[in-house]
Amino acid sequence: MVDDEEVERVFGSIDPARLRINHYPACPIADLTYGLPPHKDYGGLAILHQDDVGGLEILKDGHWVAVEPEKGCLIVNIGEMIQMMSNGKYQSVLHRSLVNSSQPRLSFIFFHFPSDDSLVAPMSKLVTKDSPAKYRSFYVKDYKSMFAMAMKANHSPLLFFKESS
Numbered sequence: 694m695v696d697d698e699e700v701e702r703v704f705g706s707i708d709p710a711r712l713r714i715n716h717y718p719a720c721p722i723a724d725l726t727y728g729l730p731p732h733k734d735y736g737g738l739a740i741l742h743q744d745d746v747g748g749l750e751i752l753k754d755g756h757w758v759a760v761e762p763e764k765g766c767l768i769v770n771i772g773e774m775i776q777m778m779s780n781g782k783y784q785s786v787l788h789r790s791l792v793n794s795s796q797p798r799l800s801f802i803f804f805h806f807p808s809d810d811s812l813v814a815p816m817s818k819l820v821t822k823d824s825p826a827k828y829r830s831f832y833v834k835d836y837k838s839m840f841a842m843a844m845k846a847n848h849s850p851l852l853f854f855k856e857s858s
């Protein structure tokens with residue numbers, strides 16, 4: 694089903710790989726703030742290691758669920774480009790990070806982004822008469838230009854490219 698050439702075209706360059714280290718200081722008003730507000734990661738896979746403090750949550754069936762730290766475990770998040778290229782078969786999860794008032798927290802995430810000039814579309818093998826494209830194709834830079842507007846509208850940028858069904 695997966696077309697290696699399409700994956701290679703979008704993710705083939707090592708340039709857009711990033712390691713991000715998030716440091717969340719202890720916060721006296723932890724109940725009133727986020728470490729990171731709710732969002733979906735935008736790239737391909739995001740591989741995350743968190744320390745033993747905890748604070749990552751995912752939205753599951755309309756409820757925020759804590760992802761408890763487990764020694765030696767990595768968390769793998771699906772980014773919106775995979776949601777797009779899989780024509781919605783793989784869903785990117787909404788997640789957020791909380792802070793706490795007593796301890797700082799660290800997380801390390803390896804992101805693999807598509808390059809800005811890539812044209813991204815649902816994989817041709819996954820688009821059929823019975824399963825039409827759920828998203829309009831876009832250049833990654835155009836998708837990224839929607840970040841601010843999506844944040845204001847409280848949803849993810851991919852929604853701007855959803856086909857009306």
Ligand SMILES: O=C(O)CCC(=O)C(=O)O
Nearest residue numbers: 715729743749790800802
């Ligand atoms: O720190 C975390 O647990 C999550 C970080 C995150 O979602 C991100 O950097 O995109």
Ligand SMILES: [Fe+2]
Nearest residue numbers: 732733734788
């Ligand atoms: Fe994230």
